[in-house]
Amino acid sequence: MTVPFSPVLPGSANPGAPAPATPRNLPQKGGEPNPTAALIAQTFPALFVRSEVIWGDTNVYVHPHGVSEVVRWLHDDPSQQYDYLSDVTAVEFRDAEQPLEVVWHLRSLPHRRFIRLKASLDKRAPLVVDSVWPIYKGADWLERECYDMFGITFTGHPDLRRILMWESYREGYPLRKDFPLRGRFSRAEQLRQALSITTEGRYSMEELSVAQAFEDLPEDMRRRLAGGERTGE
């Protein structure tokens, strides 16, 4: 089987660039910024907030309502090609006055660049930000985890449910700073909740197409399904 095959090579967009090397003696602040930061400021003057270089990485703060527009441009523009989403996460600071930050770690494989995009969310308002799922399919679970742990709603996400905690979890969002390390509920209440979970009911009927035929099923099977049992037994 001889099929012509050419692998996707990172760094292929600028072949003359020097080979990457282990960073040494990085300054805490300052240094050479990622050229993308200036271009974001130029292209989206209304959405750009500020940028800084910290320990060699460039942070770009954008307005939360413009995230998907900026990310779409970063992904699609031939001079940028940020085709790889490393991570979506959020940071809440110990100082209650500071806003909550949503962080996107984006990487351009062809240009071998890395940029950290940030959006500050006011904690007094509902925590809502655009989903980047339409651009990067890999954002699916990362955004669900962010929702699960911080309670941030990603508009445009197709299936925003809890992922690590169970769906009937009622204690709130574990990685928020007002969430105590041991949880909100007493041990007795946590135990009571855990014992009352229908372990087989962790998928909803609606997400399975068998639910469309629910009315046609025999009565006993309907009863068992409604009680959270699985089919096929």
Add this chain to the structure above:
Amino acid sequence: MATTTRTVEVALGTAGVDAEGRAVRTPMTVTENGQVTTLEPPAMGTAPELEGEHMLINIGPQHPATHGVLRLVLELDGETVVRCIPHIGYLHCGFEKIGEYRQYNQVIPWTDREDYLNSIGNNVAFSIGAERLFGVEVPPRCTVLRVIAAELSRIISHLVWLGTTCIDLGAFTPFLWSFQERENVYNLFESWIGARLTTTATRVGGMAADIPEGWTDQLRHFIRSFPKTVDECDRMLTKNGIWVGRTTALGVMSADEAINYGLSGPMLRASGVAYDVRKDFPYLDYETYDFDVPVGSNGDVYDRYLVRVEELRQSTRILQQALDRLPDGPVNTDDHRVILPPKNRAMSDMESMIHHFKQVMEGPRPPIGEVYVPVESPKGEKGYYFVSDGTAKPVRWRIRPPSYVNLSAISKMVEGHLLSDVIAINASIDIVMGEIDR
């Protein structure tokens, strides 16, 4: 004469792939007296003769082939998977939350327990990230020792992957071979650090211990003997008709899809993307080592196997080079901000004792800032993201888990395949639930 026959489905996948990109399976009929007849493969593309209701099947969370507490709810049409809904979170321990209540060095034991097949590699990754946050450089001996640790850890992880995947697909012998070699690496770790699985080998600014006398000779012995095992597994599997048939054209991800889904590590490279953090965003002076990045072309389970086996050989090459260049000197930095004073001075000198007390009780404080340092873990791009507000405990300690992102593509990969192939595809992702649920 009426003979009772039973149809046995046998994959003879070396013949090629069909129009839908799946391995051609040839059904065989075995009669009572053992005669085997090969039937024509069924015509593809026609509607199935029987229509029936879809069936739900639940794999896991307690199932040996899910490699941990992963639960897959599969909706089947006959034997074909129509939909796959993964459920995770059974092992969620809140590592990131706990990390916010610990000093930096106290977080290192938690990194052992998240991807527990790569514990020492996680220790190294954590320390590199924390040192960048502190602005500390480590001596050259420490850097080379960390390379040795990370590559040994990659070998362990890939060996476990190889062994367990062989078990999943019905081959028992390579499992025994690979786990025997894994024991050798664990013995090396034990004589170096004292622990086998949960190593906690690094500290911010150095290592917990220097290697003992004669350790390099043991490692050289391992480097000489280990490639033979890899060659044996290679000979056993790579051209084995059953192995090829059960792995080719399964769970195919094209290069563009793999990038878009955020896959990393062998999963991404099997799809033909030559992205390796060690080459593209180097750390630990990886740019000075001579090694190749294996890249697959089809992006299926078989290519992922080939990539991982080749990475075993490349890791051995890196180990050899690291041993040859291992310099003498201290393993810990002399930066007083992160390192304890020598014990004899702490016991005799008042200032050193105060320094020791402050380091232990209050902990080293990094400046305000944030770093994201990715490393190439055996599973893919693992990154630790630290945010510091100037206190001794991180505001946020985030693990970018490679197998979490890789697993999120499982629905895309298994849909349209047979139930038995779900096991092969799931195995090819190389998941560790400790890392996924954290």
